[in-house]
Amino acid sequence: xxxxxxxxxxxxxxxxxxxxxxxxxxxxxxxxxxxxxxxxxxxxxxxxxxxxxxxxxxxxxxxxxxxxxxxxxxxxxxxxxxxxxxxxxxxxxxxxxxxxxxxxxxxxxxxxxxxxxxxxxxxxxxxxxxxxxxxxxxxxxxxxxxxxxxxxxxxxxxxxxxxxxxxxxxxxxxxxxxxxxxxxxxxxxxxxxxxxxxxxxxxxxxxxxxxxxxxxxxxxxxxxxxxxxxxxxxxxxxxxxxxxxxxxxxxxxxxxxxxxxxxxxxxxxxxxxxxxxxxxxx
Numbered sequence: 001x002x003x004x005x006x007x008x009x010x011x012x013x014x015x016x017x018x019x020x021x022x023x024x025x026x027x028x029x030x031x032x033x034x035x036x037x038x039x040x041x042x043x044x045x046x047x048x049x050x051x052x053x054x055x056x057x058x059x060x061x062x063x064x065x066x067x068x069x070x071x072x073x074x075x076x077x078x079x080x081x082x083x084x085x086x087x088x089x090x091x092x093x094x095x096x097x098x099x100x101x102x103x104x105x106x107x108x109x110x111x112x113x114x115x116x117x118x119x120x121x122x123x124x125x126x127x128x129x130x131x132x133x134x135x136x137x138x139x140x141x142x143x144x145x146x147x148x149x150x151x152x153x154x155x156x157x158x159x160x161x162x163x164x165x166x167x168x169x170x171x172x173x174x175x176x177x178x179x180x181x182x183x184x185x186x187x188x189x190x191x192x193x194x195x196x197x198x199x200x201x202x203x204x205x206x207x208x209x210x211x212x213x214x215x216x217x218x219x220x221x222x223x224x225x226x227x228x229x230x231x232x233x234x235x236x237x238x239x240x241x242x243x244x245x246x247x248x249x250x251x252x253x254x255x256x257x258x259x260x261x262x263x264x265x266x267x268x269x270x271x272x273x274x275x276x277x278x279x280x281x282x
Contacts (some may be wrong), residue, residue, distance in 0.1 A: 044148030047216035063125035071105035080106035093136035131183035132253035139178035144216030156240035
């Protein structure tokens with residue numbers, strides 16, 4: 001059974017991994033995930049549903065066939081039977097397909113947004129790199145605190161490149177880097193590390209909201225927390241991360257998120273002296 005694991009360094013530097021999860025929800029009617037000039041997404045995927053063994057099995061089953069066929073098959077029926085399941089399908093299509101692409105299934109229409117696995121429309125999600133990009137995108141979508149928050153995503157995939165001339169300068173507080181492969185039928189894996197610039201101020205604080213954001217009330221959360229990202233990740237000249245999991249497995253398919261400063265402070269339980277530090281970022 002999958003379970004939450006915290007490496008020895010995992011209690012260090014996580015005081016902002018859940019930052020922003022207490023921010024005000026998006027306005028009613030706002031897109032759950034948008035990709036315009038910058039790669040800005042609204043998180044909010046329910047971890048308690050996401051980490052259920054049946055949900056994880058359904059995700060792995062989707063990968064066994066082209067996405068339209070998989071969503072139209074009997075294996076996806078359970079996902080369409082609930083709002084949380086449809087939300088997950090929406091996020092899968094958002095992450096996988098580019099803007100303008102659509103999938104019709106279960107009497108619903110789902111549109112793409114980012115485009116991390118466009119080949120999934122015509123072939124199973126079998127390539128390890130595609131499975132890993134999808135995993136990182138879905139992990140960055142998790143938020144159990146009922147307050148979707150806008151985050152800026154960066155990574156080495158061409159689909160994560162901001163448009164020329166775009167400006168994501170308001171997203172100055174690094175949040176977290178996610179990576180793994182939840183579509184591996186034999187050994188599914190999910191990892192996160194704290195990537196925030198306030199690590200030194202926060203010291204060893206581990207916010208309870210960290211676990212709640214990623215795992216909610218799930219008893220089967222499969223995420224391993226790896227401490228501060230400086231210990232497990234490097235960045236290329238464009239800032240795209242490559243991270244290393246326990247056992248030295250390398251993930252170039254890692255996705256980093258960053259927050260607006262005021263959002264990073266809005267969780268309300270940050271008591272590690274960050275107010276003055278963050279105010280310098282405004």
